[in-house]
Amino acid sequence: MAGITLTENKDIMIANRLDKLIRNTGFQGNIDDLLNEIEHHGKFTTEFINTFTTNKTHFFREDFHFVDLRDRVLPEFSRNRKEIKMYCSASSTGEEPYSMGITVKECDSSMKASIIATDIDTEVLQYAANGVYRFQKSAKEFPEWIKPQKYFKRRVQKSVLGDESFIKINDDIKSMITFGQMNLNDESYPFEDEHFDVVFCRNVLIYFSLEDQNKILKKLFRTLKIGGTLYLGHSESPQDLIDYATRVGQNIFVKQRNI
Template sequence: MPPLVKQEDINQARELIYKIAGLYMPQNKDSVIGNRLNKLSRELDIQNYPDFFTALKRGQFKQDFINAFTTNKTDFFREGFHFKDMIERVLPERLQYSEPLKVLCAASSTGEEPYSIAATLLFAKEICQSNTQVSIQAIDINTSVLEVARTGNYVVDTRLNPLPTWMELEDYFDITRLNEHEVSVCAKQNLKKILNFKQYNLCSPTYPFGTRDFDIIFCRNVLIYFKVEDQEQILQKLFSYLKFRGTLYLGHSESILGLAPKVDRLGQNIFVKVAE
């Protein structure tokens, strides 16, 4: 039996996940915190939460705690208008240059998002008959989702996540029907070759990239888990790694906050950098 979760355990977990990963779980998330502590206690055989928190503060179990407390919901070609914007607006122009094109996918979860970006890039290269080198740096704080992402193997329920028909998906994924609704989707080597996965905390003071390194940054459905002041800081940092005229894609319920004067807004949370 896992130990009973008390309110002080919930408060302590709230404080520590904020301190370690910047994730803000207000009081209306208490039941989520309780469930995650229960699950973690079964996985790690925790007998007593105060002892567990003491160990956590000393640095033990930190990664297990992070992995248990992040929300990793994602899908292939989620918020499809961002991929359409890449195909129609960004890539036809950008792929005319010989300079390598670099994309950052911040908070890439189990990898469906960066593989969707990778397939979109290769599809656009084919249409534009471009030789431009393309690459994607995908980062996440959760090591177990990164492990899944590196395999590139998925089972997709096409009722919940319909796959796009505007590209020949088979050029980029091995797709096998498993039953009426599910397909197995495995990223091919051509996608894996242009993708790199790395563990990184968006709350770190700086990121391991060069200034204005990226042509495109995806930062979707992660800022919502931070306090507004922390969202502001993360956006400022990400922005410093985006090239002039580069594109930033945010999730549907996220906001550009203090960067508003420095971007052109194209709608659907698509932003183009027009000032430093």
């Protein structure tokens, strides 16, 4: 299924999430009955996956990757008036692909870019496609070279608990991105080989067994053009790819040849 591997010291986390699963499904019965429905009748699979994913993310996480994208990768596309094709392979609530889009605009506001952003979790995909974030939290996440007011509209929402500020991503950034559901553990991916100029795979492989991590990385690597850049998170390791790519920065790899 999702391939998410839970380690032994996660008992309390699992118990909490199972409680949440019962609440979210509205299932009338105990947890064993619910797990039986999932395992043997294929029911509530989406809710089950959504409950067990960890979606922590923020704008410009590990911002040196966006600096590298801005300074090393994008200028060539800007000079040659060439469209850049990027893939964000575990996009969570959208902050990562929107940061990619903002970086493109920051480099050249007329550059053509397409970003495919996928995740296995349908709830975070909906949140991402909506593109609305709490201002209080998000404002702290932007590096000094980004002025959020250029890329977001701010609005105040009144509620019984008081006023709350939200920011909404502008349509020109949103229109670069196509969100869709995809399981990185699937046997094959719906992209052609050597399709993308840039692939982001960050802070997701940690949830897989070493064997699955390696398989996923190879499948992602195939979708990258020769000369294209792979950005990995601090917990990801390039494993078998190392002979086929050159390391050009912290967890930044340029593909040299096909695996």
